[in-house]
Amino acid sequence: MLLDYDRLGWLRVALVGFTAAVAAFLLLPVVFIVLLSFGSSRWLAFPPPGWTLKWYQQLLADPTWIDAALTSARIAAMAAILAVIIGLFASFSLVRGEFRGRQVLRGLLLTPMVLPVVVFAIAIYAFFLRIGLAGTTLGFVIAHTILALPFAIIPITAALEGFDKSIEDAAIVCGASPLQARLRITLPSIRIGIFSAVIFSFLASWDEVVVAIFMASPTLQTLPVKIWGSLRADLSPVVAAASSLLVGLTLCLMIVTALLRRKLSR
Amino acid sequence: MQGSSFRRSSVAGLPAGSGSALPALLLVGLFFIVPVVALLLRSITDPEPGLQNYAALFGSGTYVRVFLNTFLVAGVVTAVTILVAFPVAWMLAIMPPAMGSIVFGIIILSMWTNLLTRTYAWMVLLQRTGVINRALMGLGIIHAPLPLINNLAGVTIGMVYIMLPFMVLPLVGTLRAIDPMTLRAAALCGASPFEAFRRILLPLSLPGIAAGGLMVFVMSLGYFVTPALLGGTSNMMLAEMIAQTVQSLLNWGLGSAAAFVLLVVTMALYAIQLRLVGARRTGGGI
Numbered sequence: 001m002l003l004d005y006d007r008l009g010w011l012r013v014a015l016v017g018f019t020a021a022v023a024a025f026l027l028l029p030v031v032f033i034v035l036l037s038f039g040s041s042r043w044l045a046f047p048p049p050g051w052t053l054k055w056y057q058q059l060l061a062d063p064t065w066i067d068a069a070l071t072s073a074r075i076a077a078m079a080a081i082l083a084v085i086i087g088l089f090a091s092f093s094l095v096r097g098e099f100r101g102r103q104v105l106r107g108l109l110l111t112p113m114v115l116p117v118v119v120f121a122i123a124i125y126a127f128f129l130r131i132g133l134a135g136t137t138l139g140f141v142i143a144h145t146i147l148a149l150p151f152a153i154i155p156i157t158a159a160l161e162g163f164d165k166s167i168e169d170a171a172i173v174c175g176a177s178p179l180q181a182r183l184r185i186t187l188p189s190i191r192i193g194i195f196s197a198v199i200f201s202f203l204a205s206w207d208e209v210v211v212a213i214f215m216a217s218p219t220l221q222t223l224p225v226k227i228w229g230s231l232r233a234d235l236s237p238v239v240a241a242a243s244s245l246l247v248g249l250t251l252c253l254m255i256v257t258a259l260l261r262r263k264l265s266r
Numbered sequence: 267m268q269g270s271s272f273r274r275s276s277v278a279g280l281p282a283g284s285g286s287a288l289p290a291l292l293l294v295g296l297f298f299i300v301p302v303v304a305l306l307l308r309s310i311t312d313p314e315p316g317l318q319n320y321a322a323l324f325g326s327g328t329y330v331r332v333f334l335n336t337f338l339v340a341g342v343v344t345a346v347t348i349l350v351a352f353p354v355a356w357m358l359a360i361m362p363p364a365m366g367s368i369v370f371g372i373i374i375l376s377m378w379t380n381l382l383t384r385t386y387a388w389m390v391l392l393q394r395t396g397v398i399n400r401a402l403m404g405l406g407i408i409h410a411p412l413p414l415i416n417n418l419a420g421v422t423i424g425m426v427y428i429m430l431p432f433m434v435l436p437l438v439g440t441l442r443a444i445d446p447m448t449l450r451a452a453a454l455c456g457a458s459p460f461e462a463f464r465r466i467l468l469p470l471s472l473p474g475i476a477a478g479g480l481m482v483f484v485m486s487l488g489y490f491v492t493p494a495l496l497g498g499t500s501n502m503m504l505a506e507m508i509a510q511t512v513q514s515l516l517n518w519g520l521g522s523a524a525a526f527v528l529l530v531v532t533m534a535l536y537a538i539q540l541r542l543v544g545a546r547r548t549g550g551g552i
Contacts, residue, residue, distance in 0.1 A: 005468070030375060119529050203378065
C-alpha cells in the first residue's frame with residue numbers, strides 16, 4: 001500500500017512531516033533574506049534590533065547598482081530574443097527535418113547546457129581576448145545566447161512535437177503559402193512553448209555568473225557580477241536588499257507565467 | 267505534402283530540413299566548438315608543445331588533492347540529495363494535488379531564485395554568529411559555535427539546497443509511473459511494508475534515482491559559485507581552481523589542461539546518463 005496515500009498509516013505522518021521540513025528548508029533562505037533586508041543591523045544580526053528601509057535607500061542611491069541591473073536587463077533581453085529566434089528555426093529542423101545526424105545535431109546544440117560553465121567561460125574569454133570582443137556588450141550577448149539556446153530549443157521542440165503538422169499542410173492546400181501557414185497557423189499553436197522559451201532563456205542570461213565574471217570590465221558589469229563582487233568584499237545588507245528585489249521579481253515572474261499559461265492554453 | 271521550404275534547402279545541396287538549423291549551427295560552431303577546441307589545443311601547446319601541463323597536473327599533490335576533493339564533495343552532495351529527495355518525491359507523487367501544488371510552488375520558487383541570492387543567504391545563515399549557530403546554542407544543543415562555513419559542511423548544505431529540485435522533479439515522474447497495483451499485490455501476498463519497499467518500490471524507482479543522481483553528480487563536479495563562496499581554501503574544487511589558475515595566475519596551459527580533464531569526465535558521465543534515461547524510456551513501455 002506504499003503508493004496509496006490514504007492507506008499509508010503511521011508512515012504517512014512521518015513522510016508528510018519530512019516533506020514539510022524539506023519545504024521549510026527550501027523556503028528558509030528566501031524568506032530569511034527578505035526579512036534581513038529590512039533589519040537595521042549592519043552586522044546582519046537576527047532577529048534584527050529594529051526595522052529600516054535604509055539598505056534599499058542606499059541601493060537605489062548607488063548608480064553602480066542601477067547600472068548593473070540595466071546592463072543585465074539589456075543583455076538578457078537581447079540574448080533571449082536571439083536565442084528564441086535562432087532556436088525556433090533550429091527546432092523546425094530538429095523536429096521535421098529528414099536527414100542523417102539529426103540526433104547528433106540536437107545533442108550538439110544542447111551541449112552548452114551540459115558542459116561545465118567554467119570550461120566554456122575560459123574558452124570564450126580566451127577567444128574573445130584574441131578577436132577583441134572581451135568586455136564588450138556584443139561579446140556578452142553572443143556568450144549568453146549560446147548558453148540560453150538550449151533553454152529555447154527544449155520547450156519549442158517539445159511544443160512542435162505535440163503539434164499536428166497536417167493542420168499546417170491543410171492551410172497550404174487551402175491556398176496559404178508555406179510561410180503564411182507557419183506564421184498564422186503553426187506559430188500561434190506552439191505559443192506556450194515559445195513563451196516558456198522566452199522566460200527560460202531570459203533567466204539563463206539574467207542569472208548567469210561564471211561567464212559574466214570573466215567577461216566583465218570595469219565599465220561593463222552585470223548584476224550578478226556586482227553581487228559577486230560585494231559578496232567577496234563583505235556581506236553588506238545592501239546585497240540583502242538587492243537580493244530581496246530579485247526574489248520579488250522571481251515571484252512576479254512565477255505569477256505572470258502561471259496566469260499567461262492558463263490564458264494561452266485556453 | 268512536403269511543399270514547404272524544406273525541399274528548397276535540399277536543392278541548395280543541403281540535406282532536407284537541415285537548412286533552418288544553420289544559424290544555430292554557425293553560432294554554436296563558431297563561438298562554442300572553436301573556442302573549446304582552441305582551449306584544449308592550448309593545454310598541449312602552451313607554453314611549449316608537449317604534455318608538461320598534464321604532468322604538472324597529475325604530478326603535484328596540490329592538484330591531485332583538488333581532484334579528490336571535487337569527487338568527494340560531488341559524491342557526498344549526490345548521496346545526501348538522493349536521501350532527502352526520495353521521500354519528498356514519493357509524497358509528491360501520491361499526495362492530494364492541493365497539498366502537492368504548495369510544495370511544488372516552493373520548489374519552483376527556490377529553483378528560480380537567483381543563485382547568488384540563495385548562496386548569500388546560506389553564507390549569512392551559516393556564519394559563526396549566524397542564526398543556525400545561535401538557535402542551536404539557544405536550545406542548549408551545542409555550547410560553542412559549530413564551524414559550518416568555509417568547509418565541507420558548508421558546501422554540502424549549500425549544494426544540496428541547490429541540487430534538490432533537480433533530483434525531486436524527475437523522481438516524481440518515475441514514482442508516478444509505477445503501478446500502485448504492484449504494491450497492493452505485494453501486500454496481498456503477505457509482504458510487510460518494509461519488504462514491499464525494499465523489493466518493489468526501491469527497485470522500480472532505481473532507474474530514476476540513478477539517472478537523477480548521475481545528473482546531480484555531474485553538475486556538482488563542475489560547480490563554481492557555491493563551492494567558491496561556501497567552501498574553504500583548504501578544500502577547493504576543480505572549477506574554482508581552473509578559474510583561479512587562468513584569472514589570477516594567468517597560467518593558461520595548466521588551466522586548459524584541468525578544463526580538459528573536467529570536460530572529459532563530465533561528458534563520459536553524461537553519456538552514461540543518456541543511456542540510463544534511454545533505457546528507462548524503453549523499459550517504461552513494458
